[in-house]
Amino acid sequence: MIKFFTLISIIVVSVVLFVGLGIYGLSKIETQQTKREAAEMAAKGFALGVSSQMELLQKTLDKMSKDPEVLAAIYSNNTATIDAAASKLEHHIPDTLKIRLLQPGISEPDKKAIPRMGYADLDMVSETFSKNQPPAIQGDKGPDRHLAVARQVVHNGKVIAVLLASMNPEIINHAIQKAVVENSYIALKQGKLVLASNGEASPDDEPIVIDIPNSNWSINYQANINGNYNELLLVSSILLLSVLIILLTVFITYRKLSDVLTEDLRSVMKAFKDMMSSKMQGNYPVELTEMSNIISTLAQFKRVLDNENQRNAAINTISNLVVSDDADYELDDFFNNSDDFKL
Known part of the structure; x- marks a missing residue:
């Protein structure tokens, strides 16, 4: 930055x-x-x-x-x-x-x-x-x-x-x-x-x-x-003062934005950790609107991942089901011994 x-x-x-x-x-x-x-x-x-x-x-x-x-x-x-x-x-x-x-x-x-x-x-x-x-x-x-x-x-x-x-x-x-x-x-x-x-x-x-x-x-x-020396000195002083004000403004803006980004990133990282541990609770205050959008986007992405994981788990459970034959169970005897099915 x-x-x-x-x-x-x-x-x-x-x-x-x-x-x-x-x-x-x-x-x-x-x-x-x-x-x-x-x-x-x-x-x-x-x-x-x-x-x-x-x-x-x-x-x-x-x-x-x-x-x-x-x-x-x-x-x-x-x-x-x-x-x-x-x-x-x-x-x-x-x-x-x-x-x-x-x-x-x-x-x-x-x-x-x-x-x-x-x-x-x-x-x-x-x-x-x-x-x-x-x-x-x-x-x-x-x-x-x-x-x-x-x-x-x-x-x-x-x-x-x-x-x-x-x-x-x-x-x-x-x-x-x-x-x-x-x-x-x-x-x-x-x-x-x-x-x-x-x-x-x-x-x-x-x-x-x-x-x-x-x-x-x-x-x-x-x-x-x-022109004279006083005129040149006046113009130089005005330009120098303008440059100093600009540099000071940029420096203060940089420091302020740096502090804001640092605090907002802490909130974003805390929200991210809470999402990963499924302990997300309360609000995560940020000063920049863009950071708030990031937290919302991460939360939405986390919900999508959770839903997809649940769906994949269900599919895997069904796929792992096994139907086995019982040796003691004879279907033919059931038909042969039943009077209802005799002609």
């Missing part, structure tokens, strides 16, 4: 583990897909937010470049007047560090004001005279690091100057902090340079890359789809 219960235990435990791990695997796939979709939505939302923010900033600078006071200062060709007009514009846009109005032919960067104008800014200004350039983060980390936005100053269809706005780069960091989904990684990149990031990147997962319109920036986003 122990082999039977061992086989049952193995089968039940295997089924529980198979079903449990199967459900966990299916739920993990579904969770991974959900996380990927959430990551993609968050990345697209952040990209749209940054793009809208930069578009609004550029439109604001374009409108400011058409201010009559700005145009008059540029046409004055007076450096002090131009700087004064540029400084006045700084108060109209939040997070502005410095605004410069630069005329054609500029060849040296401005190192006087903070943040200082670097050669990357100078290249951007030179290219902006031909075509407006997308915003870019310029300068090393520290006071000179800034978000550079260069816009053409156009009058009568002619580019007469470039408005270069140096913005606080933290506006990008503030935006990226709001775009994070739990257990994810997001980064704003300018080429290979990471401008801002939040979360921890996973080397095993390919990031979602979304280009931001009207810029040379891209969003790299990762969703942590591998």
